[in-house]
Amino acid sequence: MQHVGFTVPDLDEAVHFFETIFGAVTCLETGKIEADDAFMQSRLGVPEGRRIENIKVLRVGNGTNLEIFQYSGETDSEEPLKRNSQPGGYHLAFEVDDCNSAAVRLRASGVEVLDGPTYVESGAMAGLTWLYLRAPWGQFLEIVSMSGPLGYERADGPRQWSPATGH
Numbered sequence: 764m765q766h767v768g769f770t771v772p773d774l775d776e777a778v779h780f781f782e783t784i785f786g787a788v789t790c791l792e793t794g795k796i797e798a799d800d801a802f803m804q805s806r807l808g809v810p811e812g813r814r815i816e817n818i819k820v821l822r823v824g825n826g827t828n829l830e831i832f833q834y835s836g837e838t839d840s841e842e843p844l845k846r847n848s849q850p851g852g853y854h855l856a857f858e859v860d861d862c863n864s865a866a867v868r869l870r871a872s873g874v875e876v877l878d879g880p881t882y883v884e885s886g887a888m889a890g891l892t893w894l895y896l897r898a899p900w901g902q903f904l905e906i907v908s909m910s911g912p913l914g915y916e917r918a919d920g921p922r923q924w925s926p927a928t929g930h
Contacts, residue, residue: 764827765827765828766820766827766828766829766830767827767828767829767830767855768829768830768831768832769829769830769831769832769902770831770832770833770834771831771832771833771898771900771902772833772900773833773900774816774817774819774831774832774833776899776900777831777898777899777900778819778821778831780898780899781821781823781829782821783872784869784872784874785823785824785857786823786824787821787822787823787829788821788822789819789820789821790820790821790822790828791818791819791820792817792818792819792820793815793817793818793819794817795814795815795816795817796814796815796818798814798815800812809834812836813834813835813836813837814834814835814836815832815833815834816833816834816835817832817833818830818831818832818833819831823857824857824926825926825927825929826857826858826926829855845901847903852903853903854895854902854903854904854905855902855903855904855905856893856904856905856906856907857904857905857906857907858906858907858908858909858925858926858927859906859907859908860908860927861908862880862892862893862894862906862907862908863880863892863908865894865906865908866879866880866894866906869894869896869906874896874897875896875897876894876895876896877894877895877896877897879893879894879895880892880893880894880906881893881894883914885914886914887913887914887915888913888914888915889913889914889917890909890910890911890912890913890914891907891908891909891913892907892908892909892910893905893906893907894906894907909925909927
């Protein structure tokens with residue numbers, strides 16, 4: 764996967780968060796995109812009156828790039844996704860060397876961290892340690908670490924791609 768794109772309410776806050784917490788580096792910045800309503804509707808599927816104020820693409824380690832948008836013209840009248848259980852709900856997961864020490868660092872940095880980390884002892888995900896957290900704008904994120912092959916991999920299942928190994 765080349766990138767994951769998402770919209771945030773404050774681009775500077777989001778970039779600062781990813782730089783500070785995950786060591787991200789900004790690779791690209793567009794500034795304001797000059798386009799009319801017809802372009803925005805037909806090419807991006809957004810209602811009239813919305814404009815892209817800026818896009819930044821961040822590289823985080825050896826993983827997928829993050830393309831982060833900030834729009835203007837959006838109203839707060841529609842309820843944004845607040846739960847992972849909602850259709851369309853999602854999270855971004857970052858692989859770290861040690862989920863437990865990363866959790867300590869996140870909490871010390873004032874990041875909203877849910878309970879955990881959780882170590883999975885059996886089943887398909889055996890050997891995985893995971894923890895959910897929230898970005899300052901409320902988006903769910905996850906950190907994961909693995910203590911060797913996961914349970915399903917021990918049964919000769921196809922392996923997931925990992926930024927740690929590059930395959």
